[in-house]
Amino acid sequence: MGTWVGLSCVALALWGITGVTQKLSTNKISSLHSFVWFSGAFVLVAAVLLAFVPLGGQLSVTTIALAALGGLLNGGGALSSFAAFERGGRASIVIPLVSLYPLVTIGGAWLYLHERVTAVQAAGIACALVAVILLSREPAPQETAR
Amino acid sequence: MSSSAPASKNAASRFPAWLWLSILTMILWGAWGIQSKLIMETMTPLANQIVFVVGLVPPVSWCLLARPRRAATLSRERRSGSVYAFLTGILGAVGNIAFFVALATGGPASIVVPLTSLFPLVTVVLAAAWLRERVGRAQIAGVGFALVAIVLLSL
Numbered sequence: 001m002g003t004w005v006g007l008s009c010v011a012l013a014l015w016g017i018t019g020v021t022q023k024l025s026t027n028k029i030s031s032l033h034s035f036v037w038f039s040g041a042f043v044l045v046a047a048v049l050l051a052f053v054p055l056g057g058q059l060s061v062t063t064i065a066l067a068a069l070g071g072l073l074n075g076g077g078a079l080s081s082f083a084a085f086e087r088g089g090r091a092s093i094v095i096p097l098v099s100l101y102p103l104v105t106i107g108g109a110w111l112y113l114h115e116r117v118t119a120v121q122a123a124g125i126a127c128a129l130v131a132v133i134l135l136s137r138e139p140a141p142q143e144t145a146r
Numbered sequence: 147m148s149s150s151a152p153a154s155k156n157a158a159s160r161f162p163a164w165l166w167l168s169i170l171t172m173i174l175w176g177a178w179g180i181q182s183k184l185i186m187e188t189m190t191p192l193a194n195q196i197v198f199v200v201g202l203v204p205p206v207s208w209c210l211l212a213r214p215r216r217a218a219t220l221s222r223e224r225r226s227g228s229v230y231a232f233l234t235g236i237l238g239a240v241g242n243i244a245f246f247v248a249l250a251t252g253g254p255a256s257i258v259v260p261l262t263s264l265f266p267l268v269t270v271v272l273a274a275a276w277l278r279e280r281v282g283r284a285q286i287a288g289v290g291f292a293l294v295a296i297v298l299l300s301l
């Protein structure tokens with residue numbers, strides 16, 4: 001098992017906690033307001049990193065633009081999901097649909113990065129997609145599973 | 147003209163704006179997985195996290211322009227909501243770094259992205275334990291599928 005598996009699980013755990021803190025936040029303030037504070041924290045983390053990580057002059061404009069594109073894709077995705085809810089999208093449809101984003105990555109990785117997956121990994125991907133759809137299903141009001 | 151108007155209205159009801167916006171979200175976040183893997187070839191994960199913030203400027207600017215003006219003083223409720231949002235950002239940023247390092251240390255995007263997309267597993271468990279939210283049968287099945295997926299993806 002590669003180090004990357006453990007690191008992926010760290011990301012999974014931290015992003016999982018953000019699911020709770022984000023809910024606590026949007027119970028009290030709007031999604032847009034919450035996103036501004038969320039991004040403010042990113043600026044703080046970036047400022048701390050900047051004190052220790054010299055960016056130097058070795059980075060080309062293209063590299064910087066490609067790296068910044070990450071923030072745009074991520075932040076743009078957050079805004080379009082907020083807009084989907086504002087335009088009447090039901091959480092029971094929007095969240096499972098959006099949760100299928102790994103399919104886009106897998107398709108792109110196959111096409112552009114020439115990544116190939118084993119049969120076991122393909123089974124894992126299928127399980128993961130089923131899992132995220134099921135996890136995003138809100139329980140019915142009368143449902144008492146626990 | 148008169149016949150195309152009902153047809154376009156019909157198409158709009160079949161493909162409402164929220165559906166397109168949901169698909170757009172899926173594409174943007176999916177593309178982020180590819181972009182993250184590509185950038186790791188030329189940049190370190192920490193440097194990438196720094197420059198990532200630059201890309202947040204347009205969406206944050208849009209939020210600042212779109213949201214209604216608020217009173218200068220923060221109510222206790224709003225202050226606590228803002229603190230949680232800020233905490234979400236700190237955890238999210240550190241999570242991003244782990245994600246970038248996973249990609250930089252040889253993790254394929256087609257495995258790391260589906261693996262990390264299982265984060266609702268942690269959210270559902272924590273929401274049940276911490277917020278006392280009810281967990282449905284579908285979510286319990288989802289936890290099972292997620293655990294199987296983690297094992298299979300890590301083989």
